[in-house]
Amino acid sequence: MIDGEGLAAFIAVADLRSFSRAADRLGIAQSVVSKRLRRLEDQIGAQLIDRSVRTDIRLTRIGAAFLPEASEAFAKLTATERLGWNLGRGSSGPLQIGFVFSAAISGVLGRILSALRKELPDLRLVPRLMETPEQLAALDAGRLDIGLIRPRPSYPARCRALQAHCEDLVVCLSAEHPLSAQAALSPRQLADQRFIVPQFHEQVGLIDNIRRLAEAGGFDLQPVVRTDDFVTAACLAAAGEGVVLAPASLSRLQLDGLQYRALRDFDEQLRTMLVHHVEAPGEALRVILRTLEGTAPHP
Structure with missing residues (x-):
């Protein structure tokens, strides 16, 4: 099953076109971003990011098509998680x-x-x-x-x-x-x-x-x-x-x-x-x- 961490890594890299800036946004190491993205690609069976040129991060055709769905799914997941978390705690x-x-x-x-x-x-x-x-x-x-x-x-x-x-x-x-x-x-x-x-x-x-x-x-x-x-x-x-x-x-x-x-x-x-x-x-x-x-x- 696709997890939220992989989606967050993919969305951040897609938005910022940089693994290092994506790591800064997510507050994790760059290597962790790469690992989570690889795991997501393995889960869906397709490459999402073209890494052939390290200084020019681009989405693959599949990645470009997948991004809107990934963003919507991650937003819903975040909202659901936040709702349950806030209902269960306040402090x-x-x-x-x-x-x-x-x-x-x-x-x-x-x-x-x-x-x-x-x-x-x-x-x-x-x-x-x-x-x-x-x-x-x-x-x-x-x-x-x-x-x-x-x-x-x-x-x-x-x-x-x-x-x-x-x-x-x-x-x-x-x-x-x-x-x-x-x-x-x-x-x-x-x-x-x-x-x-x-x-x-x-x-x-x-x-x-x-x-x-x-x-x-x-x-x-x-x-x-x-x-x-x-x-x-x-x-x-x-x-x-x-x-x-x-x-x-x-x-x-x-x-x-x-x-x-x-x-x-x-x-x-x-x-x-x-x-x-x-x-x-x-x-x-x-x-x-x-x-x-x-x-x-x-x-």
């Missing part, structure tokens, strides 16, 4: 938690993990650094229980969202930047500045705050520098490549040559949302909500 087993970088550096993630560890010691915490779009897809597919993300206009149908954290925005810039002499900056002072935007795979989010900042300052936004994450953006700002609009908690990241300046005459804040699947473990969710409300019981 043990793995808890899959996705988070954006700022949720960690602001301390929100740490408070949640600490509360869960104290109150539910049998729970196995599995936190994963993931950008917002990736978390939403994983929540929708049932691969995540909890997500700490940037706000979105809408969320997956079987998920619920609430605000977990809110903080001021600051400007990150080089210590040699002329504006670094100012204690606080107004939107108008940021006219003609080149903005470095982390998380450039997202079409909404921080870029919307930057657009509204430009509107408040009465200037047209110049072409932005796009990066994958806040750390890269901060390093570029320190090097003088531009300025970064960032959550105030990023100031805990101390880099040589980087300065943080408060914003005045611009009241927007950056929010972090807690999104949970409706089938997320109830007891763990209650602990998280008490923690965010500041009513977690003292040990």
